[in-house]
Amino acid sequence: MSAGLEAPETSIGTGRRQGAPARRIRVAVVGATGYAGAELVRILARHPAVELVGLAGRGRSAEPVETVHPHLAAARLTISEVTPAADAVFLALPHGVAVERVPAILASGATVIDLGPDFRLRDPADYPRWYGFEHTRPDLLGAAVYGLPELHRAELIALGPRTIRIVGSPGCYATAAILALTPLARAGLLGDVVVDAKSGVSGAGRDTKPEMMFGEVNESVRAYGLGGHRHVAEIEQEIGLAGTSAGADNPGSRGIDFLPHLVPMTRGILAAAHVRPTRPTSQAELDELFTKAYADEPFVSVIADPPATKHVTGSNEARIHVSHDVRTTRILVIAVIDNLVKGAAGQAVQSFNLVHGLPETTGLEQLPLAP
């Protein structure tokens, strides 16, 4: 953790003199009233290289943050409609809304880290198809980096010196699924792919909906998003990319079968990827593939026992287990994350750290909270 305690050596655009006290990076959060927004505040308010200069929430005028998020009272922050000048702006907004806000933020010279989907997909045609809206700034999609550091670290670091800096931070399901499938994609092993995922309710956001009432969710499991959850778009995009970048041939052309479930818990995603391999493989090969793929990753562990979501709650960790079923000859990969941390706010901060030249783990060293 010691790295996290040191002042950042550089911060974009500060040009501070050698020996002078480090200026903290000024950060704003727009869309701070939802669960992802709250989680950004939780992390950023304790980030040693960040000065949290503003929280913006629709219809709020300088209220203490605890009127919206009672648990964050100790952060001693206010939330208002105005977004102050900042070096970096995190957006936690509904799809289609962020893209309208981004040009002005870019014009101010700030980095944009968008936790919504508006800058995740490369192909503008995917927006009407998966999200039902026409992207109004397709020219910016090429400038954005998909903020999954385990796949795009170099690009995120390379964003630092640019004048246009946009990070499209991944969806929660997508993070789990992509981390589970990438080593197989790179090895050209992806045949038929079924990803069966289970999530706590916080992934559905904080909006009041009848089906999210305690009385409906408790003591119940149900599937939803049949016929194509939106996160499929980014999973297929990234798995395809991953496969291509390794020069492998990926015959999973019929698309990923992705099925999410709502389970009676608040946080956590478990994604089980059932894969029919394109050729015979073995536990030894799989172990090596995964261990190598994530050997140097600060937040991804390949573990010997099937993971539980509880073991990563509140942290930016992802845990992955891979096994080869000799009876059925299929591959099973299980990945768990905290959907609000590695699946949202934590991952966004991880990308922010890379873009702003900070040690990648800064502000994210907190251990999981269990039991």
Add this chain to the structure above:
Amino acid sequence: MSAGLEAPETSIGTGRRQGAPARRIRVAVVGATGYAGAELVRILARHPAVELVGLAGRGRSAEPVETVHPHLAAARLTISEVTPAADAVFLALPHGVAVERVPAILASGATVIDLGPDFRLRDPADYPRWYGFEHTRPDLLGAAVYGLPELHRAELIALGPRTIRIVGSPGCYATAAILALTPLARAGLLGDVVVDAKSGVSGAGRDTKPEMMFGEVNESVRAYGLGGHRHVAEIEQEIGLAGTSAGADNPGSRGIDFLPHLVPMTRGILAAAHVRPTRPTSQAELDELFTKAYADEPFVSVIADPPATKHVTGSNEARIHVSHDVRTTRILVIAVIDNLVKGAAGQAVQSFNLVHGLPETTGLEQLPLAP
């Protein structure tokens, strides 16, 4: 429910005269201290054609049932080590234990309804393979009927007049999976099959285990039984049978990929069957297959929306949803049951009703308990 209020017209072995008051069928439960045992008591104590003559539990001597199951106090029953003479005996015992008890029960002329696996599998070789013990009475396996009325109703009814009457009542996961897959198996549609299931903790029984403590289970999801849960044996047996009985060709020769998960709830199983069809199909074909398959079933509904486990809690219902993903061309079948009712005690009573000539729904009319 009116059927359930009438005295049974016949009860095996009573030979009562026409017009005489119906004698209730004397029933005993052996292994009444676990969750399945408790659920048998809950149902049988209110079954209008049953006299619950004895509850047997290891090391118990005439204690009130509420010392073991506080919620059952109103049943005013006692639990002891002795199993009384009965017309039918339900066994809720660990695997390998039931088979030792059955010969004596059969000798007494009673029906055996075994909720464990000892009489589910046809092939004796499956016992050492899946359960790790040599079956000591393979001669009885052929006499037993797999107690899934939706597949074996005629055989269950035919058991009635026989002198050897054994029902091997299905496992909870198996019930959900088989009901989900049978219409597809019969139509020869089963290609690659992945069954990804989610269960509440009561399926793991009442034994005290560290991993079943509230602090470990709550706010967590995890997979278990990787590499082959035991219920696979009966699923493959029945799906194979189902396919064969319809004369269809089932190329699912590589076996079913079955993965169970533990979710933080007490009751309920949701099984999601992801199926690569052997030939092109359509939503219309699937709807017809399923609707027809279960049209006359009192406890199985094919429904238009994805089901939640909560909607069947405490009842013997199974709810099934089938959908065809035009994008990936796969079939998705989702089935939910209450693992302790349709997945255990309720289903056992359903079979008992059939064997003993009662209306199939007797004692099982209770509506689900929600929220």
Add this chain to the structure above:
Amino acid sequence: MSAGLEAPETSIGTGRRQGAPARRIRVAVVGATGYAGAELVRILARHPAVELVGLAGRGRSAEPVETVHPHLAAARLTISEVTPAADAVFLALPHGVAVERVPAILASGATVIDLGPDFRLRDPADYPRWYGFEHTRPDLLGAAVYGLPELHRAELIALGPRTIRIVGSPGCYATAAILALTPLARAGLLGDVVVDAKSGVSGAGRDTKPEMMFGEVNESVRAYGLGGHRHVAEIEQEIGLAGTSAGADNPGSRGIDFLPHLVPMTRGILAAAHVRPTRPTSQAELDELFTKAYADEPFVSVIADPPATKHVTGSNEARIHVSHDVRTTRILVIAVIDNLVKGAAGQAVQSFNLVHGLPETTGLEQLPLAP
């Protein structure tokens, strides 16, 4: 249970001839879209002496009941805006709404069982004080009976032959608190009284509220209703009555200190009554008081160990534990019920049975559902 299986010997207003098949009592539920309404349907649809002739819900026109309550599909009922002619009408409506509907129902000759507060309180002045509305038919308050059979059985039975039949069915907290306190009130033992209660969320109804979302309720406990929950009015009314009817002196003149809590579960209420006795007492005296008070009650048990709410889930049972703390000389009474059954729908049916001359337990014999 056998009582419940027999056809009712009499039903109000049917005048059926001796020997003719019993006509079922025609029952309607108004306000069937909420949790209490659903629970009425669950019970009444399986009540052997009831024909459920209509379910009324605002803005519904002949929809299957499962569009509102998916778990009730097997009841094969529809819900619409029209209330049909019936022998008895259960009302599960917001306070102030029921009173407007009642005159027309009474005019039709039907019994009214109101699950809301509009007919619970004797003193019209209590309505503006506790509920914020002027009671528009104070003349009817005297005709109504407070539907707690353990206190008002004779009055409920006496309602049967009358032309105006109104039952004001108790609140959930009130039921638990009154059953806990009545034996002490009758014995003149009530000094300072603190009732600290814990409830599952279903008591708050089915309306969508931010504070009832799973993400807010789960893993949390909070108190609410500080400074006077509305149920205090009926608790004080009934405890006062109970005390007076036994001729005892109740010095608890400063009022009951009642504090409800929301706990992360769906069903169940536990009320802990901490009582400073007006004179020295003993465990033996308390045991005798409580055992005697509830000896003949079909739904109330006085038990030796502190009860858990789970042990009565889905049933009409109340369980009560009383203890005397020799160190502090205080009395502690703990009562548990299922808030939707004994605290709402079950109790309403219990009163209905009494008013309509049925065995009190008819349709309510179901054992609790655990685990």
Add this chain to the structure above:
Amino acid sequence: MSAGLEAPETSIGTGRRQGAPARRIRVAVVGATGYAGAELVRILARHPAVELVGLAGRGRSAEPVETVHPHLAAARLTISEVTPAADAVFLALPHGVAVERVPAILASGATVIDLGPDFRLRDPADYPRWYGFEHTRPDLLGAAVYGLPELHRAELIALGPRTIRIVGSPGCYATAAILALTPLARAGLLGDVVVDAKSGVSGAGRDTKPEMMFGEVNESVRAYGLGGHRHVAEIEQEIGLAGTSAGADNPGSRGIDFLPHLVPMTRGILAAAHVRPTRPTSQAELDELFTKAYADEPFVSVIADPPATKHVTGSNEARIHVSHDVRTTRILVIAVIDNLVKGAAGQAVQSFNLVHGLPETTGLEQLPLAP
């Protein structure tokens, strides 16, 4: 939080030179296999002034900590039977065990912070009475400080330079109750006191017990510890002390009526203190009493709305709400804490910080985790 980022200016026994890099304080945890032990590791492994030199657990020999606590893998620590030399030793051991280990630790010159009860009570006679064992080192009780910084800060700081340094860290219920009652005790307002508390299951520890299985705890509330929970001893001790130290007269001589409940959640305690005041009071007086009492406390907030346990999860915060019921003239105080943090490990670290001359909040700045 900046305080927590600086190196400690002094650490007991290091005698480091001015300007030299701060040596971290070497800390060991004995009893690291339970929930409190895990929580100590979670906090201390990220404490900027601490070097966690050893984790001791019975029967463990140099295993990675994640074999016991999977969530703590990222701490990269091992757990073994040997306790290394350390500047401070945290004990999370069963009562009666710690006292046997303490003399050797004291002899080594290390600070002892005991999370169990062995050093909480002043009167040796309280041990056989409340805990059922004779204290073998009553001579050490006088040297120990009750580790509730809000009441004993000066004594904790004064421990620093001593050679015998023992902190008896408070129980979880006691922490909540004492913080709720102290301002009233100091003002001489405590008449009859009822403390009705609700706790998540983690307070019962990690031992495998039938009544702590998920299937038993979920969807249920129950009271326990009737007739005197052990924490009453320290509550009465501290409230008495608090009252005396302010020169007030406390007529609560009949003892505190304390009733704990188990609710279906993992973390969190809510204590509701119902107090009959000794004299008339008002909301204004109460507000002033509480606000003043905790104005300078870094971890205690007096808040305007009733608190939820979820709002402090994972943090060292206590939140308190006080209200005066004008109808009943009683005082209600509600306090919430995370039982494993402010109720155990966090509070122990808070005391450790004071004893070792560190800023009190060091390592405890983490914001609560919600939803």
